[in-house]
Amino acid sequence: MFKNFLDSLRSIKDLRVLCASALLVAIYVALYSVKMPLSPDLRITFTFIPIAVAGWLFGICPAIIVAVLGDILGCLWFPQGAYFPGFTLTSLLTGFVFGAFLYKKEARAMIISSIVSKTIITVFLNIILNAVWISYLQGKAVYIVMIGRIVKNLLLLPVEIILMIVLFEALSVAKIPKMYK
Numbered sequence: 001m002f003k004n005f006l007d008s009l010r011s012i013k014d015l016r017v018l019c020a021s022a023l024l025v026a027i028y029v030a031l032y033s034v035k036m037p038l039s040p041d042l043r044i045t046f047t048f049i050p051i052a053v054a055g056w057l058f059g060i061c062p063a064i065i066v067a068v069l070g071d072i073l074g075c076l077w078f079p080q081g082a083y084f085p086g087f088t089l090t091s092l093l094t095g096f097v098f099g100a101f102l103y104k105k106e107a108r109a110m111i112i113s114s115i116v117s118k119t120i121i122t123v124f125l126n127i128i129l130n131a132v133w134i135s136y137l138q139g140k141a142v143y144i145v146m147i148g149r150i151v152k153n154l155l156l157l158p159v160e161i162i163l164m165i166v167l168f169e170a171l172s173v174a175k176i177p178k179m180y181k
Helices: 002-011 015-033 048-058 060-077 085-102 107-138 142-173
Strands: none
Touching (some): 002 060, 015 048, 015 060, 048 060, 048 085, 060 085, 085 107, 107 142
């Protein structure tokens, strides 16, 4: 994994990677604006997609950059209250997990890696860590906030995994990964 981290760190110097990462940040911000609110605390978004693509194509460092810049720019352009850095930390960790699990994976390993990475992100980051942030911000008990997050995230998990696998397959067929090797 450390070698993959170093490879991804070196890839940041490549102009193609920088341009593609900038496009992924723009896609993140566009997806950030498309939210389906379920309650004041719960909304469905698909901002994980550009982070997962960055992690798959470029590795940990570019995925973290896409996640952090996308989160900050999304908060600036589409504010919903005051900016809170805890959610940016969650985005950073999302980029790290996707980069660590998806970078340089092929076909069969990609399916397993997609399932594992998205499950880790859903359980530990989206459900637990974001519940802690919301609890802190709203002064509610963590377990109260977590109940709605568990239901929403576990119902969406299979949909998000299938979406990731289909997207990676489509990008592979279009030979996108070969453009960055």
